[in-house]
Amino acid sequence: MRIALLTESTLTNAQRGEGGWCGRLVDGLPEHEFRLYRLLPADRPAPPTGVRGLHGVHELPMWGRRPGGRGPTALRRRAYTKAYEELVRALVTPGERAGFGPALYRLAALGREDEALPAFLASGHAHRALERIWRMPGADTAGGQPLVCDVLVAADLLEQCLRPLSAPWYGSGPAGLGGADLCHVVGGGPAALPALVAREVHGVPFVVTEHGLHLREQYRGYRSAPYRWPVRALLLSFFRQLTEETYRRAAVLTPGSEYDRRWQQRCGGEAARTRIVHEGTAATGRPAAGAEPEAPTLVWAGALEPGRDPELMLHAFARVRAELPAARLKVYGEEGAPGYLAHCAAIAGRLGVGDAVEFAGRPASPAAAWESGSAVVFSALAQRSPRLLADAMLSGRAVVSTEVGVAREVLGPTGLLVPPRSPRALAAACLALLTDRERRSRLGLAGRLRAQERFAVEPVVGAFREIYLDLVSRYPAFPARPGSQARPFARPAEYWVAGPVGGDARADGDATVEEPARTAAGPALAEAL
Amino acid sequence: MTGTPASGTPADPVRELLDANRELCEQAVDPLEIAAALEDSGLAADGAARYRHADVFGLAEELYARVPRRPPAREPLPPAEPLRALPLAALYGAGAHLLPLLPATAPGGPSGGALAVLLGAGAGAGADLLRARCGRGADGRDRTADAAPGRGAVPWAALGRGAGTGLLLALLAATDPGAATAAAIGGASAAAVAAWLRRFGQRQGAAATLGEFRSRLRFALPLAVLAQLAALTGLGRAVARDTPATGWAALLVLGTLPLLAAVVRDAGRPGAAAVAVLTAAAGAAVLALPGPAHWLGASPTGGLAATALGPALLLAGCAWPPSTRPGAYR
Structure with missing residues (x-):
């Protein structure tokens, strides 16, 4: 079937390797015909999509300079x-x-x-x-x-947010959204506007996949934006209405975690239409980390900023060191807030653990970072994305995390959870792991298996294969034209995967379509028809 | 919640949270904003249970309902162009007008005129480009987004306006060099006055309504034109003392034309500005041909003033209404 992927450019860019999430989806479903529609920041050259096997890429500059053109009469x-x-x-x-x-x-x-x-x-x-x-x-x-x-x-x-409304994408030709069987919105926000319009005009159903909710990021971002209160209120109201309309109209919502699902449900996403699909990662095929270092070492990774709370880690580490003088701490990550690295170093010095803490900056690879420690610690105040946690679990090292955001559902019983802002609890959990080699390896192995099970790419592809088929079987193959009744089950699901013979002929109209569909879908179906 | 609360827990646990997050709650536009901020500060579903709520959203709604909205006391207004933009604009204006005057006076004749047109076009486009570069404010937003063409496109409007200015100056220099010099120097004051008008308009963004904005800006453009006329008179007295009356007229009209053109360009219609200047230049060039001037029997400078007056008046009519709208000062 023909699927239109709608996204803002940042999600598909090549920095996340192999075309990112969209690339893995397109690779995994070669039987479908994907077209990518993406919104670009204007004024900047578009990054390559990095997605192979697309049947077309359509781009619309969204932010920045307004395109020319005359006003209405x-x-x-x-x-x-x-x-x-x-x-x-x-x-x-x-x-x-x-x-x-x-x-x-x-x-x-x-x-x-x-x-x-x-x-x-x-x-x-x-x-x-x-x-x-x-x-x-x-x-x-x-x-x-x-x-x-x-x-x-x-x-x-x-005006900038509404630019997708005037995109030249709404035709019913092969390049238009009207010619697609379904739209798949990756990332929410303004990228959902074309899908909403296509649903309204052509009756094309759409799926919404979000990893990190667009609306929540707007609420967080606008707090530090240089706009006055009325502008903030109007724009956030726009994003909220848009998100609610999107969730209301979406045929299926696929949030990346239970935590995101709660937010979506709050904004009008029905539980019956929601299905959690974890974000698959190619790192599941990575071998487990090798032997542990000699000294008992804790690894902390993430951007150095107050939200990640490395200070809590340092305070907890001071307590660990008091019990276990050989313990060491490696802090990976770059400065997220200016001057914060020096601030952390000063705290480490004040706590008397400056010589045992190493600020290692950006690691060569995540795997190398996890391998350099005996256990991995996350002390953040908020964990909105499961990405880093899952990556750490895949290394086979035991994980300690504060119990916020997605931490509980990702770690489950395979890691230690402590309340946020509590150095004593964190230190106790770290000590429990550092002093018990057997427990450490048991938890690490369990965590690796759990992450391999949940965050593999194959289940994601399988989930969307099912979702796509399920959707087109519930929606009429040809959208209702004015005056005619929309008929569900107008085409059986097999028709849509019958191969390119049926797919090409479909555009010619009802009469010519029947024959190739019959031949392609096999004699049993031909009999039934 | 039945019975008395257990000893040790306060009767109203939300109160503490409210006091800790008062500023956030006062400035929030939506309960979800408070929920996002609470989650950022480490509060999870279990934390919400401590405040007798099932989830963070319920807690955020209570906080939102209990605190009246109050915006920050002093919210920053969008910044206007800095004051240093005025002398810079004057410099660019002087460059764009004096450069074409040089070949028009020194070699003179048709070749000098042609060179003046070319130089005028180049200088006009260059000045616009420099201005656009400086117009990018400290916040990185492109202020001249609507007026300037896209990157890589040929700035036809700026080229046309520059060429027309060059031709007008060359024609004036051929008949009255003193007035031409005064008009060219007047180009600097025209650019400065246009920049002042722009800055003034940007600073009126704090007006409450569009109507109030209109009433504040209604007489700004006429005042700017009067200031430019006064500057030109002063320049004329200093540079071209013994110019005849027609020369004065040409000086005043040709000196005001760049101001009006700049205002129309800033209001987002660079094409209209270029067409007006080119029309004036073309009319003046036709009148300067031996035939028409002889038939009409008009003095050359008088013809110049007469042909430029029409486009100048049209430009003024075209510039005044948009100059009272805030969209013209972006």
């Missing part, structure tokens, strides 16, 4: 303004949230007709409409009324 401007006002009203008036989706689709429909949407969104007419609705009684401006500069900044940001 005076007659059509009324319709544009009305739809835009509806959208803004849904964002700023708490009681009008339901209008978000319809307003979005209306804007998209207008933009498809005359391609004047970006120019309209940047025009003075849009500014006036935005201000009028934003300053109306009933709008949520508890944190301050918007000023002229807020209107300008917010209109700019909205």
Whole structure:
């Protein structure tokens, strides 16, 4: 079947090796025809996708400079303004949230007709409409009324976020989303906009895969953004409405962890349509780490920043050292906040463990980092992604972690969990591991097996093979045209994997399609038809 | 929760958390923002149970409901262009106008005029490029995003405007060198005044509504034009004292044209500015041909002023309404 992968460029870039997650998915499902649609930061050259075996790559510059183009004619401007006002009203008036989706689709429909949407969104007419609705009684401006500069900044940001609505992707030809059997949104956020529009226009179902929720990252990022309260409120409201609309319309949600699933459920993702698919990693094939070092050594890895809390590790290590003077600590990772490395070194010196702590910087490879210790410790205040934990478990070393975020579900019974911000508990757990070689190796082996089981690539590919087939069997093969009834099971699932013969002929229309499908799917099916 | 709370636990455990995170809760736009921040600070589902909530979201909603919203006392406004941009703009303006004047006065004649057109085009495009580079503010945002063409594209508008300016100056220099010098130096003040107008408009971003912004900016462009006329008068008195009345008229019109063109360009219509300047230049060139000037019997400088006056007035009409909108000062 034809699958459209929608993503923002950062997720598929080649730095994560072999095309990243999308690359592994495309490699694993060669029977399907993938096209990649990605949103790019403008002004910067696009990184190569790194994904092999794609049938096409379509790109849309999203951030930065506005593409040229004329605004709508005076007659059509009324319709544009009305739809835009509806959208803004849904964002700023708490009681009008339901209008978000319809307003979005209306804007998209207008933009498809005359391609004047970006120019309209940047025009003075849009500014006036935005201000009028934003300053109306009933709008949520508890944190301050918007000023002229807020209107300008917010209109700019909205224009950039809504750019995918005017992408030239919505045709029903082979390169358009209308010609796809389903859309797969990787990463959420604005990348879901084309999928929402394709679902509205062509009835194409879509799957949403998120590793690290886009909405949560927006909430975290906007706290330090240089915008005033009203702009923050409007934009975060936009992202929340967009996310809720996405979760509501998505046929299947596949979060990467139970922790993310809770957030998705909070934002309207139904439990019945949610299936957790762990992020597969190619590191499962890596051999286990070799012999342990001579001295009992703890390894800590991660960016050096307050959120990762290396200070807790140092305080705990001081207690470990008091009991076990031979113990050593290796800290891997680069500075996440300026000056934080010196700060940590000063703390280590003050605690009297400066000579036993080694700040080793960026390791040659994660495997080398894990191998250099007897046990691995994570002391972060928040663990949003299972990636680093899983990688450490795959080394076969025992893992101690603070019990936050995904730590419990990833480690399970194969590691030690301690409460965050508690040096005593962390030190006790580290000591328990360092002084008991047998327990260490037992936990390490169990952790490696658990990670190999959960984070292998094959289950991910298998899960999506099932999800894709399940989806197309529940949705009509040909979207309902106006006036005709959508028929589920119009095509059996086998039809879609029947091979390229059926796949090519499909575009020609109903009459010609039957024959190749029959021959390709075998005599039993032909009889049934 | 029935009965009295166990001894040792406070009756209202959320209170402590609320006091610790008061600023966060006051500035939050949504309960989910508080939930994300609480999770970042190490609070997990078990932690929420300590505050008698099933999960972090319920706790965040309680915090959001219990604290009234209060934005930070002094929120930064988007920064305006720095003051040092004004002399820089004057420098670029002077360069763009004095460079084409050199060949127009020294060799003179048709070859000097052609060279002036070429130099004017080059200098105009170069000045725009430099300005765009300086316009990238400290926050890294491109302020001239709408006005400037994309990277790698040929800046046709800037080239056309520069060429037209060069031709006008060459024609004026052929008949009245003193007035031409004054007009070219006036190019510097035109650029400075345009930069001041831009900065003034950016600083009015703190206006409450678009209507208030409009009323504050309504007389900014007329004032800017008056200031430019005053500067030109001063320059004319200093440089070209014994110029006839038609020469004065040409000086004032040609000196104001760059200001209006710069304002229209900044408002996001560089094409309109270039077309107006080129129209004026083309009209002046036709009048300067031996035939038409002879038939009309007009003095050369008078013809120049008359042909440039129409485009200048059109540009002024084209620049005034957008100059009262905030979108023109990005």
